Every structure is written in C-alpha cells, then in structure tokens.
Amino acid sequence: MTTSLDTVVIGGGAMGSATAWALARRGRDVTLLEQFGRGHRNGASHGTTRNFNPGYADPDYVAMLAESARAWNRLEADSGELLLARTGVVNHGADPRLPEIRSALLAAGLRAEFLSVEEAAERWRGIRFETRVLHMADGGQLNPDAALPAMQRLAAGLGAEIRHQARVLELHVLDDGVRLTVESGGRTEVLSARQAVVTAGGWTTKLLAKVAPLPRLTVTEEQPAHFDIMDDGARWPGFNHMPGRGDAYGYWRSPVYGMHTPGEGIKAGWHGAGPVVDPDRRTFAPEPGQRAALQRYAREWLPGVDADSLTDISCTYTTTADENFILDRIGPVVIGAGFSGHGFKFTPAVGRILADLATGDGGAPAIFSASRPGLR
Numbered sequence: 001m002t003t004s005l006d007t008v009v010i011g012g013g014a015m016g017s018a019t020a021w022a023l024a025r026r027g028r029d030v031t032l033l034e035q036f037g038r039g040h041r042n043g044a045s046h047g048t049t050r051n052f053n054p055g056y057a058d059p060d061y062v063a064m065l066a067e068s069a070r071a072w073n074r075l076e077a078d079s080g081e082l083l084l085a086r087t088g089v090v091n092h093g094a095d096p097r098l099p100e101i102r103s104a105l106l107a108a109g110l111r112a113e114f115l116s117v118e119e120a121a122e123r124w125r126g127i128r129f130e131t132r133v134l135h136m137a138d139g140g141q142l143n144p145d146a147a148l149p150a151m152q153r154l155a156a157g158l159g160a161e162i163r164h165q166a167r168v169l170e171l172h173v174l175d176d177g178v179r180l181t182v183e184s185g186g187r188t189e190v191l192s193a194r195q196a197v198v199t200a201g202g203w204t205t206k207l208l209a210k211v212a213p214l215p216r217l218t219v220t221e222e223q224p225a226h227f228d229i230m231d232d233g234a235r236w237p238g239f240n241h242m243p244g245r246g247d248a249y250g251y252w253r254s255p256v257y258g259m260h261t262p263g264e265g266i267k268a269g270w271h272g273a274g275p276v277v278d279p280d281r282r283t284f285a286p287e288p289g290q291r292a293a294l295q296r297y298a299r300e301w302l303p304g305v306d307a308d309s310l311t312d313i314s315c316t317y318t319t320t321a322d323e324n325f326i327l328d329r330i331g332p333v334v335i336g337a338g339f340s341g342h343g344f345k346f347t348p349a350v351g352r353i354l355a356d357l358a359t360g361d362g363g364a365p366a367i368f369s370a371s372r373p374g375l376r
Contacts, residue, residue: 005031005193007358010168013045014344015336016199017151018351024158035167043201044316048145049261050344051238054136055091057104060365064349066108071348079150089139093242098134111137126234126304139238141259171211177332197334197354202279202316204337212330215375217338218319221277223286224269225312227298227305234304236260251293266305272317272341284314317341321375327364329357
C-alpha cells in the first residue's frame with residue numbers, strides 16, 4: 001500500500017527542520033523524515049555552539065545574513081528558547097577582504113569596526129592578535145541542540161509530521177512526483193509525494209546519484225576540539241583567524257575558527273581540513289597530525305586556554321568546489337546541499353528559500369544553482 005503525501009522533506013538536520021517550519025507556516029502539508037533518532041551526532045547539525053559569523057562581502061550572502069538575523073529573533077520569540085548568544089565575532093590575520101566585508105556590512109545595517117591590536121588585546125585577552133581586528137558586534141554563537149527541536153516543535157504545532165528513525169532507501173522520480181521507499185521501525189513502506197525536498201547532508205549524493213545531475217559534493221570528517229579555559233576572567237567572542245605567510249604558519253592546515261562553548265571550554269578547529277569519508281563509515285576518531293597541529297595553534301594564539309587539556313569533537317562538512325551552497329529545483333526534487341562548513345548561521349533563510357522552491361513562490365540566487373559553472 002502506498003501513502004500519498006504533498007511534500008516530503010528528507011533529512012531532519014538544520015536545513016530540513018527550517019524548511020519544514022517554513023512550509024508549515026504557509027499551511028502546506030509537509031512530512032519530515034530523519035534517518036536517525038533525536039539529538040544524534042552523525043551529521044553536521046549538533047552541539048551547542050556554531051558561530052553566527054557576519055564576515056561576508058558578497059551581496060547574496062549579506063542579504064541572507066540580515067534575513068537570518070531577523071529570523072533567529074523570530075524563532076527565539078516563537079519558541080521561547082535562547083538560541084543566539086550575541087558575543088560578537090572578531091576576524092583577524094592576513095585576510096585582504098576585511099575592508100570590503102566591513103563596507104558591505106555597514107551598508108546592510110550591520111555593525112562592523114576595525115580595532116587595533118592593542119584595543120583587541122585589552123578586550124579579549126584570551127586571544128593573541130598580530131594584525132588589526134574586524135569586530136562584528138552583531139555576531140555570536142547559535143545553539144543547534146536547542147534550535148533543531150524548536151523548529152521541529154513549531155512545525156509540528158502547525159500540522160507538520162516529524163518522523164525520526166525513518167531512513168529513505170530509494171527515491172524515484174515519477175511523471176507526477178516522487179516515490180520513496182522508507183525503512184522505519186523494522187518495516188518498509190512506500191510513500192508517494194508531489195515533491196521532495198532533499199536536505200540530507202553527507203548522504204545527498206548517495207540518495208540522488210541516480211535521480212538528479214548533482215555537482216561533486218565532498219564529505220569530510222572535521223575534528224575541532226574544546227580546550228579547557230585557564231583564564232577565568234577572559235571574555236570570548238567568536239573568532240576567525242586567517243594564516244599569514246612564512247615558516248611560522250607552515251603547520252597550519254587552514255584558517256581557524258573558534259568560540260566559547262559554555263560548560264565545555266573554547267572550541268577551535270581547522271576549516272574544511274578533515275579527511276574524506278563515507279558518512280556511514282566514520283570512525284569519529286581524531287587524526288593525530290591535525291590534533292597536534294591544533295594544540296600547537298592553541299599554545300601560540302590562545303593564551304587563555306590549556307592546550308594540553310582538550311576534548312575532541314567530530315562532525316561532517318559537505319563541500320562544493322566553490323564552497324557556495326546548492327539551493328535548486330530539478331523536476332519534483334528540491335535540493336539543499338553543499339553548505340561547506342559555513343551554512344548553519346543561514347538556516348532560517350535557507351529554509352525560506354527551499355520552501356519558496358517547493359511552493360513556486362520564488363527562486364534562489366544564481367550563485368546557488370546546481371548547474372553553475374565550475375562545480376564539476
């Protein structure tokens with residue numbers, strides 16, 4: 001027996017939850033299918049901190065930043081949850097884009113100011129600075145572990161069906177929609193729907209390889225860590241640090257990002273430097289070389305932490321060749337993928353865009369097209 005539905009969202013991480021919430025607010029019939037249980041740690045949408053980093057100059061991203069800032073406020077008001085700790089974010093290091101970022105943010109009504117090394121060190125003594133700092137006061141830290149349940153709860157309250165431990169085994173495109181084979185509770189069922197929104201993270205290619213012409217998506221296992229705080233009096237913004245040139249930076253794997261995670265320490269990690277993995281065969285174990293390099297970074301640049309006392313973290317990135325997202329529709333399949341380690345802050349805007357694509361109410365900026373040049 002086949003159950004007929006309107007819209008199925010496949011993948012209940014951040015983007016799928018936001019899409020279900022956006023569709024339910026429009027009065028649409030939506031079913032969200034998540035292959036794992038509530039609060040799982042198998043993808044990219046877990047933990048209690050993600051930086052809301054406003055450090056963008058591209059107008060499409062800046063517009064999404066402004067929209068997302070308003071939408072996170074709305075989600076907090078609607079859910080009664082505190083989701084965004086507004087600590088500010090500082091970007092520093094050898095990044096030539098900082099003046100352009102500052103100008104773009106100010107034009108969009110977002111705060112951005114340059115501080116000298118001395119001014120930054122006085123405010124945030126737990127971090128060492130060698131270049132001037134771009135301080136973005138509207139930045140801060142988001143809480144995925146609170147945000148996902150909040151969006152799902154609100155969506156369910158508006159009529160959405162939220163199903164965990166419902167794994168989509170197959171997806172087929174039909175003349176009038178899609179057909180899904182779903183494994184749930186030890187049994188297999190067949191669902192048909194007018195359309196599907198696929199927000200499956202690292203499993204996107206596995207699910208859609210035979211369905212839609214996808215660009216290459218690279219899944220990596222990233223391994224940041226929480227470092228114990230030594231300086232209890234230090235204040236901590238979110239931070240992003242670009243490497244300079246020369247031997248002193250030879251051990252760096254990539255730019256570094258970080259933030260304070262209350263109760264767990266200072267989170268720091270390399271950006272997109274982890275090994276390529278099959279998301280169904282992850283070890284969750286840190287790679288020793290990267291771990292040692294991150295400890296060295298902490299010793300040299302984070303005087304407020306104990307570099308020898310850390311707790312490893314594991315998550316995934318699903319990355320496109322240009323690190324821009326894929327937000328597109330191919331037939332009855334809407335695709336949200338390739339968030340490349342910088343998507344979480346945009347979650348509400350992405351949910352709105354994917355809902356627009358599903359309902360025909362609008363499209364996505366061209367930079368997010370699945371067929372844009374240079375992605376293969």
